[in-house]
Amino acid sequence: MTRQPIPTPGATKQLNKSRLAKTGFDYGFLLTVIVLLALGLLMVFSSSYPYAYYYFNDGLYFIKRQLIWAALGAVAMAFTANFDYRKYKKYAFPILAVSFFLLIAVLLIGTDIKGAKRWIGFGGLSFQPSEIAKIGLIIYFAASLAQAKERIKEFKYLCRYLLIMLIFMGLLLLEPHFSICIIIGMTLVIMLLVAGARIRYFALLSIPAIFAGIMVVVLEPYRLKRLITFTDPFSDALGAGWQIIQSLYAIGSGGLFGLGFGNSRQKFLYVSEPQNDFIFSIICEELGLIGAIAILVIFAILLWRGMKIAVHAPDTFGSLLVTGIIALVGVQVVLNIAVVTSSIPTTGIPLPFFSAGGSSLLFLMAAMGIILNVSKYEKKSI
Numbered sequence: 302m303t304r305q306p307i308p309t310p311g312a313t314k315q316l317n318k319s320r321l322a323k324t325g326f327d328y329g330f331l332l333t334v335i336v337l338l339a340l341g342l343l344m345v346f347s348s349s350y351p352y353a354y355y356y357f358n359d360g361l362y363f364i365k366r367q368l369i370w371a372a373l374g375a376v377a378m379a380f381t382a383n384f385d386y387r388k389y390k391k392y393a394f395p396i397l398a399v400s401f402f403l404l405i406a407v408l409l410i411g412t413d414i415k416g417a418k419r420w421i422g423f424g425g426l427s428f429q430p431s432e433i434a435k436i437g438l439i440i441y442f443a444a445s446l447a448q449a450k451e452r453i454k455e456f457k458y459l460c461r462y463l464l465i466m467l468i469f470m471g472l473l474l475l476e477p478h479f480s481i482c483i484i485i486g487m488t489l490v491i492m493l494l495v496a497g498a499r500i501r502y503f504a505l506l507s508i509p510a511i512f513a514g515i516m517v518v519v520l521e522p523y524r525l526k527r528l529i530t531f532t533d534p535f536s537d538a539l540g541a542g543w544q545i546i547q548s549l550y551a552i553g554s555g556g557l558f559g560l561g562f563g564n565s566r567q568k569f570l571y572v573s574e575p576q577n578d579f580i581f582s583i584i585c586e587e588l589g590l591i592g593a594i595a596i597l598v599i600f601a602i603l604l605w606r607g608m609k610i611a612v613h614a615p616d617t618f619g620s621l622l623v624t625g626i627i628a629l630v631g632v633q634v635v636l637n638i639a640v641v642t643s644s645i646p647t648t649g650i651p652l653p654f655f656s657a658g659g660s661s662l663l664f665l666m667a668a669m670g671i672i673l674n675v676s677k678y679e680k681k682s683i
């Protein structure tokens with residue numbers, strides 16, 4: 302029986318290199334991102350013009366800002382696409398810590414808008430720390446879970462991740478920002494399950510989680526009112542039910558092929574802030590069922606390409622990192638469409654690439670760059 306030679310340090314280094322062979326960007330994913338961004342800019346322009354003209358005396362108010370943020374987002378994506386994703390492992394905890402302190406800072410010095418402290422402003426710009434927290438939590442969970450391996454199957458070990466989730470979600474509830482809590486919670490649970498956490502633990506935890514969710518809704522009058530309105534929006538058609546009723550009118554009047562780009566009627570101050578959370582209803586009205594399905598297909602392609610990148614990632618960290626970002630986008634798309642179609646109670650959830658919002662688009666584009674960087678590597682020999 303012959304003995305296998307002991308690998309030399311140089312041979313080991315070469316083996317490690319073979320696991321991280323550069324293959325170039327996933328250009329299919331990049332093209333999908335560009336298409337979604339372009340369509341999003343077009344729809345922000347169309348949906349926001351009447352609202353912007355009425356309130357700011359400038360029909361281009363929102364699209365000009367969205368173009369600036371899109372340009373900044375493109376720069377951010379170019380940077381993260383060329384920044385070695387493995388380095389995020391080293392900075393995972395500092396990024397999480399910065400996210401934590403920013404969430405505290407926004408409660409202390411944040412700008413109060415409509416009773417919520419979600420923005421930190423400087424000069425003429427502002428950003429939401431919750432956007433940083435979303436990415437920060439995904440990076441930290443990916444780095445930590447990559448090291449945890451089989452230990453994540455232990456309930457005691459799982460609890461440390463659940464505790465981190467609860468701390469961050471508690472800070473977000475103080476803003477208050479209930480919708481982001483839902484998005485972050487669902488995204489991180491998906492990551493935990495993909496990493497190997499046992500489903501039965503979440504089945505058991507779902508009971509207290511549902512109870513806590515009910516208490517959060519019942520103890521806050523405006524949330525309780527939204528829930529009641531959801532069951533029958535026409536009971537308060539001129540009040541709490543107005544937004545969702547106008548959204549349904551927009552979707553229904555679009556028909557199969559839509560009224561045509563720019564021809565929406567509901568955007569003329571019927572749908573409140575149509576360029577934001579309810580932009581999908583304007584998409585349905587102007588582009589019809591066919592156009593809406595086409596956009597959903599493009600989102601599906603983005604998720605498919607992202608999952609493919611996650612599967613072929615050279616290490617567990619890269620795979621979980623991409624999984625978390627793709628889950629984040631998927632969860633937001635599903636929940637946004639559920640809201641505008643009155644499938645769930647109304648809550649503020651933006652549609653990725655489409656809803657007007659500076660910092661959200663900037664960090665979304667940066668996240669897309671991270672996925673592109675992971676796609677540069679593949680598990681194969683060189």
